[in-house]
Amino acid sequence: MATIGTTNISNEIFYLILAVIGLIAIIFILIQWRRVRESQMNVQFLEKQAELKKIELVEKDLESKRLMENVIPLPKEQQERLSNIRKNTSDIMHQVGFLHSEINERVTRLEARTEFIKLQKLMEEIDKKEKELDKKTKKTEESGVQAIKGLKGG
DSSP: OHHHHHHHHHHHHHHHHHHHHHHHHHHHHHHHHHHHHHHHHHHHHHHHHHHHHHHHHHHHHHHHHHHHHTOOOOOHHHHHHHHHHHHHHHHHHHHHHHHHHHHHHHHHHHHHHHHHHHHHHHHHHHHHHHHHHHHHHHHHHHHHHHHHHHHHTO
């Protein structure tokens, strides 16, 4: 009988543990479901905002087209001024482009010149080191020849 009583108690504990796990699982599922619903609502809200923005842009475009169609004619004097301003602006833009290309060309020349100067200095340093090495090798050759002469008795 004692084994039957402990079996019932262990079964009850087992069912209680299963119930707690099930409750935790249900709470977790409900939290996740709520998050999904919130994100879906956010996506729908953003979609609606995007649609409203598109509509607003189309309305602005239509308004600007309508304004362009209803251009108010300017007096001849103002039209001439406007054409002169456009011509002057175009001339200035061409001049700026020319000057920009001149500047770029001069910068390129300057960079090439500085690079050339650096290479010349480097070449001079290499020549100096080469001369020093030649002097050292001549000294070692002379001392080697003298050593060989000394060995031969010469």
